[in-house]
Amino acid sequence: MKVVVVESPAKAKTINKYLGRDYEVLASFGHIRDLPAKDGSVDPEADFSMIWEIDSRSTKHVAEIARAVKGADTLILATDPDREGEAISWHVLDTLQKKRALKDVKVERVTFNAITKESVQKAMAQPRQIDQALVDAYLARRALDYLVGFTLSPVLWRKLPGSRSAGRVQSVALRLVCDREREIETFVPREYWSLVATLATQDGAQFEARLVGADGKKITRLDIGTGEEAEAFKRDLDIASFNVAKVEAKPAKRHPQPPFTTSTLQQEASRKLGMAPAQTMRIAQRLYEGTEIGGETVGLITYMRTDGVDMDPSAVQGARRVIGREYGEAYVPGVPRKYATKAKNAQEAHEAVRPTDLARLPGQVARYLDAEQTRLYELIWKRTIASQMESAELERTTVDIAAKVGPRVLDLRATGQVVKFDGFLTLYQEGRDDEEDEDAKRLPPMSADDPLSRKRIAANQHFTEPPPRYSEASLVKRMEELGIGRPSTYASVLQVLKDREYVAIEKKRLVAQDKGRIVTAFLEAFFKRYVEYDFTADLEAQLDRISNHEIDWKQVLRDFWQDFSAAVGETKDLRTTQVLDALNDYLGPHIFPPREDGGNPRACPSCADGILSLKIGRYGSFIGCSNYPECRYTRQLSAPADGDGEGGQPGTRILGTDPQSGLEVSVRDGRFGPFVQLGEQQEGGEKPKRSSIPKGTSPGDVDLEMALGLLSLPREVAKHPETGEPIMAGIGRYGPYVQHKRTYANIGRDDEILSIGANRAIDLIVTKETQGPGRRGGGDPGRELGKDPESEKPIVVKSGRYGPYVTDGKTNATLPKGLEAEGIDLEKAIELIRAKQASKGGAKGGKAAGKKTASKAATSKASASKASASKASAAKEKKPAAKKSAAKSKAASKPAASKTTKAKATKTGSNSAEAGSGEGA
Template sequence: VITELKKLAKGARDIWFATDLDREGEAIAWHLAEVLKVNPPDAKRVTFDAITKSDVQKAFENPRGIDMHRVDAQRARRILDRLVGFLTSPILWPKGAGKSAGRVQSVASRLVAEREEEIRSFTPDESWEISGALCFDIDASDALHTEWNDFISQTDTRNKPPTIKQRTAWLSDHRSLSADLIEVDGKSLKITASNNSTEELIDEAVSAAEAAGLLDINIEREENQNGRGRAKNLIRISGKPDPKAIYTIDSIEVKRTKSKPYPPFITSTLQQAASSKLGMAADRTMRIAQQLYEGITLPGEGSVGLITYMRTDSTNLSGEAINLARRYLEEKVGKEYLPEKPRFYASRDQSAQEAHEAIRPTDPFRDPNTIASALSDEQFRLYQLIWQSFVGCQAIDAEWDSTTVQMRRTDKDTGAVFKTNGRVLRFDGCLRIIGIPKGDGDQVLPEFDKGTTLSPFSIEPKQKFQSPPPRYTEASLVKKLEQEGIGRPSTYASIIRVIQDRAYAEQIAKRFYATFRGELVTEFLKDGTDNSDIEQQFIEVAYTREIENDLDDVAAGKITRQEMLLRFYEKLIPYLNILKDLEFVRSKPSPYKCPECGRRLDYLLAKNGGKFLSCTGYNEKVLEDPPPPKRTAKGKKPRARKPKEIPSCTFAMPCDRDGRPQLPEQIDLLSPSGKPMVKRTGRFGDFLVEDVPPPPKKKAGKKSDSDAPTPFILNIDKKGDLKFPAPPPIATDIECEKCGGFLNLRDGKRGPWLGCSKFPKCRGRGAFSKLSEKEQKNLRKELADHMKSQQTLELTRRDGHTPVEDGTPLSDLTIEGGVAELEKFIEA
């Protein structure tokens, strides 16, 4: 590419540099200028937010020189990352700690690891709430009690009860509403106890339930082995509502509220919205956005850039863009959806580059539905999300009528008061574009007046425990990185990818869990900062934010690149010297006792980044007496063998993420000979093999038993799916151009193909399409006959009947081993 550019530059009158408009793009322009011998200040540098005719023309009418301050900021970032990575990672390798450390990845890994520790050590507060379901038809309350209990006891295919939205719909269909008890005997209902309190709340909860009208109260208690603090004791209160209980509507308050649109997308908010609404990973979102930015071929228009530049931290919109959005609303939606004045959005991030625009469609009149045929499914969904965000941000507020109703018990003077809320959309406003929120379960209350009576058909006291901090999703982790000033819009996706690739974190059910390796490496890097003489380091969140601010200062020309790098390097070296002398702890004590020797079991770091249980006796060595010496064939006295050091105990056991010992998992699959299959791990990854005893080791000088059958082996591909063995190839007389050997003919997904018979030593391929028609016809016929003659592999589950197909996910065949029972270790 460089050679071609140099050749073109020799005959060119002008050289224009139109790389991306961020710092990375500026640095690329500078590198090209250096190669092409162009003085950076004299270069014709052009930038544009969108690849459209008008934006590109405007940029070429106003060229500028290459901004060396921005180039220096990007170069400083690269050097910083290399200083940390190249100097810290080699410290981890010999200690067996991890694959790498990084200026930003280590801080992101720390966030996930610390959240894991918060969740693990969290002890909840306890509280009680009493909810009720009340109907306007007083005579129907007894029948509705039975119907309601039957409804809420139903479960779906995933064994989950009805959602809040489904419950609300049921209540609406039966002219009923849900409410919460807020007052008893003139006092606000607040039944709570802090996590360190020993106070019993059950009596207060029962008293409030009785005041609300619950009869025949039954109390059930259960111990929760996995709970902490008060959450160890689970209590359930049940009963039946008093059929004579009457509640009268005491007050009705209606208030008009408004919903404002959110600002247009920046990189982080686009990634968050795509993750939560579309289920797209951050790096996938950026790849699709790149395609929309670079251009999509539209019928009658050619290649058109559909969105502006997607790596931005600014919510700023140009006057031209705002006018386009307002014109669309007026012409296509209606004047009533257009606010009197345009909406302007200021960036929350003070370092945001306001010269850049937010992510928006280049032309809002390109409605997603009108160009859907030219887009893939993912492109359409992401473009629609961006289009809705931009057009909606200029629309008028949506308006709701929010209603608050209080109902007081009037058949008895217990002072019980229920409260309910509901809202009705009166004007959709910006929601006409963005879409009305789904699944919020807001009640739509029927028409009624003050003094209307109701009867409860369900009164449910609920024991509640404070929830621990939630684990990060991709969306919330990106938001946290942005809040803490860690990384930049262009790096969020790669940060998330790297901490997973390095086995510092893993994503399960769209939530990030710190691996055992992630926790240990984070602790190791944090231990290096305990020395009071050491200044702040890259592993600390605040210092990482400070570095980002320093890079902004370099880009603004306030400090030089050299000054900034020297300051960082002088802080880094003493910290690295401490890390070199620190011991990396690969284990943590567990609460379990070894069933073989009685020692304590430890959690030990596994190769995949997880953990397993291992006896501490493994580190204690004992001498094993050698077998008695045998005389040689010539009758000479053999040499005496020295005692061999071996571990005093080798017991090990798998455990789950929470550290509970696990029984071995089983695979629901039989081999062709009817033997159970088990999973093993080899040099090249996981595979399945028959669960048979290993063949006896052959003795020295003796041949192995040729009659012993070879166990059946089945490979697993990179996706974790079964990979049935491919039929053997057909040998041909066609020569390999690479090594001179012969090519084999195989049947592939796209038809016949030719590959070298000496694979993997030679990876030569032959072009089947370049063969003569006669050769192709003969080879196709030979291959078809060959494939028909091959016996099809047929496998079944352990029941011996259910067939298992090629490509079946291994996860579908895995039978969890369950939790093993081990004694607790008690320190002597």
């Protein structure tokens, strides 16, 4: 019997079918162990020795693998073909060796790029040993991430209350977003003008031409900087005569892009399908593990964590056959295309992400997949097929036009483009972030010296614009260009930034939040080297050199730790004023923008001589006056919104006037978040009416109509069908709700509060009333994900009062923030339920242990009092014995103190557990 270990149960089931009865395929369920979330798991003083701990949910899986191996002749480690996969195999092997479960058992390592019968059988015929260099690269990366997370995060907690964590790659990615925000804030628009002439040929065909020169000199985009200059050119063009000076038509080709890597897949899925990188990888994982088609479970795409753009020769030939059959031989290039990766520091060059069988058209597999899987599979299939198609053939035409005004000649130019043969464009065109259309319009036929007639002349004013904020796709692209992190980690890095609330998504763009900007400012001020792009990229290059057997992994750690620990040590003596001064300087354009009246942007608006400054409180950062406590002016960190100075307070944006009361309606920043307000607070009067802005709605998107709707809450939306009493809708502590008497039901979606209708409101209330008290989730039947392989109980995802959760009918586990009900799969659901079960068991065990310990302590105390008399008499008879006893007592007290210290460190470490786990920390 041969035991095969893979990572996921879905993969195990499929591979078992391929291999037959002589094999038992078991799943490790990902990593079986990790560094404990406490101080000391990596010890630089002991040459970076690492303590590994088996995850509580993995104990059963490890025991099952150990049981199976004891009766086997061969253990085959078949985890994923990358560093993490190699590391999982190493962890499994090391754990089994320590359990002495591998006596007389042969160990082999195999990898396959796709879960198909052919790929799996081919891999089994070509076993190898674990690649220790890849494992060393993993160990170095894991140690680096741990040391940065568990060393830097406590510094943040001490110096910046309210900050959550810092990580090796996370901090640099955050800096990219914050740097872009600073560019936008400090950007100074520049005025420029363009002149466009609408002209017509003798046949009456119209086209547009732009002014590009005058009197033999070129005019570039920003050269005409004032309206006066533009008007002078317009006057000349209004009286000029036009004729064609030159027509030039050049053939051009546009070549297809290579098939997907992890990074380009995430970028295109974001641009074309609106999927976040984490969502893309989750769906791709399911496509890789496969689905049942024609009675057989097959993997639909190759491994999705790769930097490679090459394809297996058989796949290339398969693509060419599909192209010829589906699109015609004209679309098949004479020679197959070969691609080389351009990514900086590309690691293990696996095959590109592609369908395992290119003859499996998207329309044929759609009925076996859900909607998201179908869309992603179609994207991957189209990109792969297009990468082997013929280039598009274009004709680009440039027409130079002379405009004569007496002796003066002005130069205009018109450009056009014609697609002569669409080639790969018939199937696929890469998405773009800037939504700019690359294809110029077709120009009418013209020849040199043809006269042209003027239809109109337009002088258009423009202003240069700041660089756009990063989308998730463009940030991934930029990180890859700089060599920061690895494509397989980009999704987790972005997710951590969102979970920590360092960034937010607004209109599909990443917006740096105050919390994230404070962290970045602190790191740039006091740990600048460690958030530099080149430093981080160089560290990644060193990890690649480790995996290539070029350098020793522990030497990399020694070099890093020597400087890093010294930098951390220097921050211990930092005074709060030093930190605040550095943050005030760095964040000045954000928190103290220039005033329109030219006054001091840091002058307190509430008192005569106060100066505003960044303050750090128990719950985070805010802006306060230097004259505190005499002046108690405070506001949130963000600079006042546009419209301040119109009678509102800082942080206020006036939306308009309520037509009923005549009072001003405004959006404001509050201690608990943004809100809308009607009117102003009058001295000695009642507080003005206010309403919270629903979660997920940007304050900048709130207009007068929405604000009035929010201020009308709670509002009646229906009458109860039985009692006839009103059903009200409002926003409460737990979000939007509907209410009938004492029955409350969460609406679920925050943006529904203003649009919810009578039918939906009645349905929610009636469902809640029929469910009865004490039951979670109401009448939502949920969506069944599958059955628990251990208990055979159905696992269901439901909507509950506090958000979506998964349940096996007995244990309920709330979905973590950022994970939507639509995106949960069976494996993740089981993991959450197991974790909840483990936490319940731990709590009970802790309580029992506590009682036992207390009882034991009482017994010890009684014994100690009995022994004290005999010790005292012994001390009288023999003084040296007392000395010896004191020495023993002193020695005994040391471990106790150490234990207490370690307990405190563990408590601190638990808060930074996420900070030290993985590159996304």
